Amino acid sequence: MKYYLSVLAGAMSYGILSTIVVLAYGQGYQLGEVVGTQLITGFILSWMLALYTRFRAGRRAKRGLQRNEQSSASSASTVFxxxxxxxxxxxxxxxxxxxxxxxxxxxxxxxxxxSLAIILLFQFTWISVLIQAISKRQRPDKVTFLTLIILFGGTLLAAGFLEQGLGEFSGLGIVLGLMAAVSYSLFVLFSGKAVPSAHPAFRSAWMVTGGLILLCILFPPTFLFNGLIWSQLLVFGLLLGFFGAFIPPVLFAIGVPHIGGDMAGILGAVELPVAVLLSSFVLHEHVSGLQWFGVIIVLIGVALPELIKKIRMRRSEGQSSPLYS
Structure with a gap:
């Protein structure tokens, strides 16, 4: 259960980010500054956690040796x-x-x-399924096709396309939102497959390090030297770093290897209502009843494959039991 809660909490943290970013834009900060402070904060927090975890394990191993508990000492050393x-x-x-x-x-x-950006980002659910189907060279089954239809219909309602029309929204913004969905689906898949034997704290720290290096290449962190970091940007960076670059990678590194990428994608559904709720109450964006109905349909579509899988497993277990023999 703790692994499920871990992924659930990580997804909820992601749902907070869009509201913080919009508030930061409202203060005049730029994209590189916002993402840069987020990753620098996440980098510091991740390595602090990794080094503290190693320090605690070292102390436990030392106590184990003093008590001639070689089994505990060897187990502590193998973790790291x-x-x-x-x-x-x-x-x-x-x-x-x-x-x-x-x-x-x-x-x-x-x-x-x-509210629209998070719905577009949330298309990672079916994109993840599509990527796995291509990588495994397997055609999606009927359940997957049904899920895609439900997700597509729910997205049209949740995004407000049916009420306002597609022409009311920026085409560039929609393309960027879908690109984010593709990238996020890759992160969910890679986070569970990249060196799963490593300790979660160090897996997360090295992943954040790689992200920070790439960002510094794309957007040199000039805000560190011109004094801008000591403005309100630091507050936004701390919040984004904690909820975006620190908490989700750590919790995903803990939970995804144990529950699998498919289940992680389903639990990630909680990100959608969290983000829409905050955009409605904090940013005062209008979210109609029809859009909320679309959000519910999207959540149903995300959970449908796993629910059908569990129903089939229970039926097969029941048929193979002695009661049915």
């Missing part, structure tokens, strides 16, 4: 097996989609409402 540079580079590469997601998603918020 030193990563090779190949593994570190792999983790850093797996962290780069978080930067791309942040850049294109935050940029889309300049052109479209936050």
């Amino acid at each position: 097996t030193r990563l090779t540079w190949k593994q570190r580079l792999l983790l850093m590469a797996a962290g780069t989609p978080t930067v791309i997601t942040g850049l294109v998603y935050y940029q889309s918020l300049r052109y479209i409402p936050a």
Whole structure:
């Protein structure tokens, strides 16, 4: 249960980000400054957690040796097996989609409402399924096609396309939102497959490190030297870093390897209502009843494949039991 709650809390943290970014834009800050302060904060917090975790494990191992508890000492040491540079580079590469997601998603918020941006980002649910189907060279089954239809219909309602028409929204903003969905789906898939044997704290730290390096190449952090960091930008950076670059990667690194990418995508559905609620109450964006109905349909579509899978498993277990033999 703790692994499910871990992924759930990580997804809820992602739902907070769009509201914070819109508020930061309202204060005049730019894209590179917003994402840069977020990742620098996440980088510091992630490595503080990793080093503290290693320090605690070292103390426990030392106590175990003093008590001649060699089994506990050996188990503590195996948890922190030193990563090779190949593994570190792999983790850093797996962290780069978080930067791309942040850049294109935050940029889309300049052109479209936050409630629409999060709905477009949320298309990662079916995009993840499509990527896995292509990588495994397997055609999606009937349940997947049904899910895609439900998600498409729910998206049209939730985004307000049926009420206001597609022409009322920025085409560039819609494209950026969908690009963020593709990048986010890659992050969800990679976060569970990149060096799963490594400790979650160090997996997260190296992933954030890779993302920060990429961002510094794309947007040199001039705000660190011109004094802008000591303005209100620091507050936004701390909030974004905590809820965007620190909490989700750590919690995903803990939970995804144990519950799988498919279930992680379903639990990530909680990000949608959290973001829409905050955009409605904090940013005062109009969200109609029809849009909320679309949000519910999207959530149903996301959960449908896993629900059908569980129903089939229960039926097969019931038919194979001695009662039916």
